[in-house]
Amino acid sequence: MKRPWLIGGAAIVVIGLLGMVAFGWRMAIAPIARPAVASFAPAQIARGEVLASAGYCATCHTAKGGAVLAGGYPMKTPFGTIYSTNITPDSETGIGTWSLAAFRRAMHEGVARDGSHLFPAFPYDHFTRLTDGDVADLYAFLMTRPAIKAPPKSNTIPFPLNLRLLQAGWKLLYFKPGRFTPDASKDAAWNRGAYLVEGISHCSACHTPRGALGAENKDKAYAGALVDHWIAPPLTGANPSPVPWGADELVAYLGTGVSRYHGVAAGPMGPVSHGLSKLPPADLKAVAAYLTSLNGAAGKSAAGAPAIGQALATDRSGTGLQYDAAARLYTAACASCHYNSGKEPNPLRPDLALNSAVNMDDPRNLIRVILYGVDAADGIPGVVMPGFARGFSNADVGRIANYVRATRTSRPAWTDLEQKVATIRAEGRGQEQ
Ligand code: HEC
Ligand code: HEC
Ligand code: HEC
Structure with missing residues (x-):
């Protein structure tokens, strides 16, 4: 029996697949020799260190008991476990052969040096907001760390979800690449806070609920969510704290891990406050300025509540x-x-x-x-x-x-x-x- 329509169907599938490959295809960026430590200015490395702290790179890129930034930290997702990668400058198992352009593409677009798509367990959907200058500072910091040989661990994502090409589809649906754009109607502190919160410190990655495919539900921004068996409470007016989360309390809690009028940063929030503690006081105040515009506690003081x-x-x-x-x-x-x-x-x-x-x-x-x-x-x-x-x-x-x-x-x-x-x-x- 002849089934010409089957061939037509197959052709459509093939064309569809080719289209997807074409759409999802990214070029590899040529490997480089590891840049010399002396090629980076100490001031730039120092700025990168603060950014790496405020972005918790080491929290996710260090396995329990493992070398710092050498990867292998497991992240459980509903689809399987994804292991973070080695981001020390080792040329074989880390990012030692990555040029600044390759690193910038990873941070801004979620694409590895070899052209493969990265999973959004890596919060590139937030790092895409970072300025080129901040990305260069992070690069300087990472490239001047000790190179550690630590081969990657295999993820347990089942076929076909493990196909990195499919991530191109996810990006099409959920990923808005682009640098942070300041809101001209707000002051400099608010904009600085928004830049830090939405970008490097990716607060909504934990405090915003996610949909079936793991993307943040932007309609419920900061409405609170379950993360690693903990509840990250809402950071909106729906926060249940009996005392307002005013600017002073946020600065204390985020910078030191404790607010006398609320409590302590425990569970997954612990490493967040450790990371933020390296930010200069003006940046912590900026973060608080942005957050109090979300929760309605601007100008409110906890004392005397x-x-x-x-x-x-x-x-x-x-x-x-x-x-x-x-x-x-x-x-x-x-x-x-x-x-x-x-x-x-x-x-x-x-x-x-x-x-x-x-x-x-x-x-x-x-x-x-x-x-x-x-x-x-x-x-x-x-x-x-x-x-x-x-x-x-x-x-x-x-x-x-x-x-x-x-x-x-x-x-x-x-x-x-x-x-x-x-x-x-x-x-x-x-x-x-
Ligand atoms: C929430 C956890 C998390 C945080 C925080 C995080 N990463 Fe990652 N990162 C990952 C995971 C998981 C991967 C692997 C993704 C994959 O395999 O597709 C990854 C991959 C990467 C890659 C690609 C490396 C490669 O070999 O392909 C780079 C570069 C990177 N991260 C840099 C950073 C930097 C810089 C920071 C801090 C500013 C950071 N990451 C913070 C989880 C995280
Ligand atoms: C890795 C996940 C994660 C990230 C990232 C994260 N948080 Fe949290 N946050 C939590 C969890 C979990 C709690 C609850 C901690 C507890 O009960 O001790 C929490 C608690 C808080 C609280 C206290 C709320 C209350 O009512 O007690 C504030 C404020 C807060 N986070 C702000 C932030 C800000 C600002 C950022 C970004 C700079 C951020 N968080 C990033 C997980 C996270
Ligand atoms: C030995 C003293 C001690 C005992 C006993 C104790 N706690 Fe605590 N509790 C603390 C300290 C100290 C902290 C702050 C922890 C920190 O910062 O490391 C804390 C924190 C807390 C928090 C705040 C957590 C957060 O995320 O803000 C709660 C809630 C709490 N304790 C409840 C209890 C309950 C309920 C009991 C009895 C079952 C109890 N504690 C027994 C000392 C104690």
């Missing part, structure tokens, strides 16, 4: 009925450290009434903190909150969470706590800690 007085009064009134099992648990496990008696919350003892983890609709972050604690490396330098995963059953952790919620907020009680604790316990601590 009524919620603070209320929180301290609750602490002073004690834990209530000691024959209540939940109150007893709380007193034994938490009260000794989270009790504030002065006129102001002690920044070394986060006040639970003021903490977003206690005020959110979802108890996830609070349960994580109770189970796994907060490392010395995160939040307040040198201070540790112990984890209670071993000491308490799921039911007990649930009771404590419920008790804190009921006594510290007037928000609706959480439901199914024991089940939620079981789920979060099964997830484990996570690689980020």
